[in-house]
Amino acid sequence: xxxxxxxxxxxxxxxxxxxxxxxxxxxxxxxxxxxxxxxxxxxxxxxxxxxxxxxxxxxxxxxxxxxxxxx
Amino acid sequence: xxxxxxxxxxxxxxxxxxxxxxxxxxxxxxxxxxxxxxxxxxxxxxxxxxxxxxxxxxxxxxxxxxxxxxxxxxxxxxxxxxxxxxxxxxxxxxxxxxxxxxxxxxxxxxxxxxxxxxxxxxxxxxxxxxxxxxxxxxxxxxxxxxxxxxxxxxxxxxxxxxxxxxxxxxxxxxxxxxxxxxxxxxxxxxxx
Numbered sequence: 001x002x003x004x005x006x007x008x009x010x011x012x013x014x015x016x017x018x019x020x021x022x023x024x025x026x027x028x029x030x031x032x033x034x035x036x037x038x039x040x041x042x043x044x045x046x047x048x049x050x051x052x053x054x055x056x057x058x059x060x061x062x063x064x065x066x067x068x069x070x071x
Numbered sequence: 072x073x074x075x076x077x078x079x080x081x082x083x084x085x086x087x088x089x090x091x092x093x094x095x096x097x098x099x100x101x102x103x104x105x106x107x108x109x110x111x112x113x114x115x116x117x118x119x120x121x122x123x124x125x126x127x128x129x130x131x132x133x134x135x136x137x138x139x140x141x142x143x144x145x146x147x148x149x150x151x152x153x154x155x156x157x158x159x160x161x162x163x164x165x166x167x168x169x170x171x172x173x174x175x176x177x178x179x180x181x182x183x184x185x186x187x188x189x190x191x192x193x194x195x196x197x198x199x200x201x202x203x204x205x206x207x208x209x210x211x212x213x214x215x216x217x218x219x220x221x222x223x224x225x226x227x228x229x230x231x232x233x234x235x236x237x238x239x240x241x242x243x244x245x246x247x248x249x250x251x252x253x254x255x256x257x258x259x260x261x262x263x
Contacts, residue, residue: 011172012114013082015192042178045153049172051082051112 001048002029006057009035009046019044021054082111086190086197087157088182088215089117094200098232099163102198106171111196113168115160116176118185152177154244183218190225198228 003009007021022043023034032047046052087102089095099115106113156175160167167173171242178185190197201216203211 013084015084031134042176044177045151045175047167047169049170051172053258059255064253 001031001052001054002056003031003033008038008055008057008059009033009048010053010055011046011048012051012053019046026055043052081194083109083194083196084112084190084192085115086114086116086195088186088197088199088219089115089156091155091159091162092200092202092232094202094230094232096159096163096200098198098200098228099159101228101230103164103168103171105196105198107168112174114174114176114189115156116178116182116186116189117156117159118178118180118182119148119152120180121148135144143147148179149177183213183215183222186215186219187223189224193225195225196228197223197225198230200230200232202232209262 003024005019005021006071009019009021011017011019018038019035020038021033022036024030025032025034032045034043034045036043040061085102085106087098089099102113102115105111148160153175156177157167176189178189185198186197197219199216199219200215220227220229
């Protein structure tokens with residue numbers, strides 16, 4: 001998994017959550033990532049697994065995920 | 072990559088309150104095992120707050136901390152909380168597991184309130200350790216596990232400090248696990 005600052009990280013699950021990548025702690029874009037949650041705006045550190053997806057900066061996919069029902 | 076949308080949609084979260092007591096490390100061990108066997112997301116939470124020695128990440132007190140906070144952004148406390156989380160993972164399971172999705176949250180606030188606010192879905196499981204009551208700390212700060220048991224919207228699992236009750240920590244973990252119901256998957260029994 002590769003990411004750069006400005007990408008979005010989408011974490012799957014019963015509550016889909018999306019965060020803006022503000023820090024890349026691994027080498028060459030590898031995890032862990034420091035993210036700012038889209039909802040709430042606080043900071044977290046994430047070690048993602050294969051359920052997570054990186055959405056490149058500027059790509060619209062996933063921007064509406066947090067409004068999904070069931071949260 | 073055995074990604075499946077269905078798996079992802081039904082995946083639950085294990086939210087664990089991190090502290091370095093033996094109950095807290097037991098809680099972290101349980102959470103890692105449970106997240107691994109049920110393919111859940113593991114959310115490790117260590118909150119901090121100014122003025123609360125136990126809750127503020129100031130337990131490992133250092134001389135260079137000024138007693139008066141003139142300019143405050145929270146970055147030092149946040150970094151210290153994150154370091155406590157990483158150290159707890161090292162003590163409990165030898166490091167942050169590679170095969171489990173781990174999210175480390177270091178929010179500001181009272182730990183009971185913060186944990187209850189993060190574990191909001193019915194399918195979440197909230198797990199934390201507890202120390203024997205009756206201490207001065209308990210009098211001043213109250214019981215985090217008791218607050219969560221009363222306020223959280225999901226099952227709460229409390230791992231007691233084993234020595235107090237004379238049972239090995241592992242057995243205690245499974246005893247408490249049985250109390251939260253059959254719908255949470257089963258932990259792997261083979262590991263210590």
